[in-house]
Structure formats: structure tokens, C-alpha cells
Amino acid sequence: MFQNVDVLTILLPVGLTLFGLIFLYSFFLGKFIERDSDARKKGEAIIASANVKAAEMLAIAAEKSKEIIAKTEILRADFEESLKKDFGESIAKSVGGLESKSHELSGSYDQLFLEVKDEVIKLMHETLKKIEETGNIGLMEFKSSLKEQQQSSVFYIQKRLNQEFENAHLEIKTYKDEQLRKVEESIDRIVLRLSEDIIGRAISLENHERLVLEALNKAKEEGIFAV
């Protein structure tokens, strides 16, 4: 019970406060909506007026632009004309100057060329003379060297020929000696075989026996049968 009294005590002022706040909010919201509607109307009027003004200003600006462009075109044409004229005069002046300078330079170059030409001819003469002198000396030296080489070659060839001849001679001699030696050896063999054959046939049985006994005696003398 005691607790219910406390709740009512608290809830009553809170409820009153909330009601008051809702009332105030509704009042001020209505005022605000009203004011906003007025402001919108005024804004729309201003915008319409501004649009009219802007259209007028754009028309003026377009007109002004056309005038400026026309004036610029005239100025450009004048400038081009003037530039062409000035440039032509300038070129004419330059060409004249160049021709004059060219003549001057041409003269100097001619002179210089002649001097150089003389110098070159002189130098060529000197060089040719030197070449001729050097060539003569070289030719003499070459002839001398050639002669020496020729003599040397002849000497070398003769020496080689002599060597080759000696070698060939030696080889032939060696070959000949070898062949002669073989022939002699062959003859010796034949003679030996013939001798053996003839002697063998000529020996009688008695002599054979005697030779065998002589061989045995000799073997005995040399201790072959020694025990």
C-alpha cells in the first residue's frame, strides 16, 4: 500500500510534464511551418526575378562578344598586313647585305685559295723530290739486297744440291755395298754348301770313322766325358 502511494506521487508530475512538453512542441511546430511557407513563396519570387535579369544580361553579353570578335578580326587582318610588309622589307635588306658580304668573302676566299694552291703545289714538288730521292736510294739498296739474296740463294741451292748429291751418292753406295754383301754372302753360302756336299761325298767310310774318333778324342780332351 505504502509502495502504491509512492508510485502515484512520482508518476503524476512526470505525466504533467510530458503533457506540457507535447503541447509546446505542437504550438512551435505550427508556427515554424507557417513561416517556412512564407519564405518559400518569397524565394520563388526572387528566383523568377533573377532568371529574368540573367536572361537580359546574357543577351547583352552575347552582343558584346560579337562586337569584340568583329573588332579582333579587323585587328588581326591589319596586323598580318603590317607583318607581311615589315618582313618583306627586312628580307630585302638582309639579302642585300648578304650579297655584299658574299662578294667580300668570295674575294678573300679566292685569294686564300690561290695562296693555298701555291703552297700545296710547292709542297707537292718538294715531296715528289724527296720521294724521288728516297726512291732512288731505296732502289739502289733493293738492287743491292736483291743481288746479295740472289748470290745467297745460288750459294744455298748449290750447297743443298751438293748435300743432296752427297746423300744420294752415300745412299747408292750403302745400297750397292749391301747388295754386294748379300751377293757375296749368297755366293759364300753356295760355295760352302757345294764344298760341304763335295767334301761329304768325297769322304770315305774309313775317313768318316776316323773323323768321329777324332771328335771323340777332342771331346775327351776337353773333359766332356769327365764324371
Place this chain on the structure above:
Amino acid sequence: MAEQYLDIIDLIQTKSQADTYLSEIELLRNSLYNVKDTVDEKMGKYLSQSLKERILSQCGKDGINSKNDKEFGHFLDGLKTTIQGLKKVTLHIAFEPKSDTIKTIFSWFSVNHKERLIIDVLVDKDLVGGAIIDFEGKHKEVTLKHALEEKFKKGEIKSLLKEI
């Protein structure tokens, strides 16, 4: 060498004779246990006459009964070993020797070499004359071929031929 076999060994002078006698003794030895033939028949069948005579003679001297296989076999074994043990001298000679030549050579050994030996004669006619002797690893050549070659090497025969 057993003295017992000397008379039989006297038959043998050359290696070929020794080989023949050994072969005959071997055949007789192998036939001893053959009861079909008598010993006398077997000896007549396998041994040469001279060998048979010498064997019988020796058995008589030594009192060996040839009909007793064991006793006679032992005798033959001894004879075989004795023949195999004979030293051999090999002679290379230039001619085919006749039996007289063999006897002559053998006599030379009888006189000049006390030990009993057999000679093995090989014929090489290229030797011309003389002999090559090989005995107990020792070698000696005394031939005409060798002498001629030596003279050829020295050029003596060539000189002689030139003179001719």
C-alpha cells in the same frame, strides 16, 4: 750297376738295342702269370735268341729258377732297371753307320771311358764329317761343317777360291 747283369748288358751298345731289349723283357715279364705257355715257350716267343741265351746263362750261374714266376720276375725287374739306368752318349754323325762302325765307336768308349754306357747315333749329313757329342748335359761340336764355316767367316776359303 749290378754285376749280376754284366754279361747280358754286354749285348747292348746302342740306345735302339736297349729299347728293343727293354720291350722284350717287358713282354716276357707281363706274360709270367700266363699259365697257358711254359717259360721256355714264352722266352722263345718274346725274346731275341741272343738275349734269351744270355738270360738263361745268367740264371744258371746265379741259381735262379726261371720256372719260378716270382723269382724269375724279380730277376727280370732287376735287369730292366739296370738297362734303364745305363748312361747314354748321343752322337750326331754325317753318315749312316754300319755295325762295324758302331763296334769301333763302342770300343773307343770301352777303352776311354770306364763307365758302362750306350750310344745313341743320329745321322745328319749336313755335318759333312766328324761328330756332335752330347753327354750328361755337355755339348761338343767337332764337325767339318763347323770347321768350314769358321774358315768362311775368316775369309780363308774365299781367298783360296780367288787364288784358284
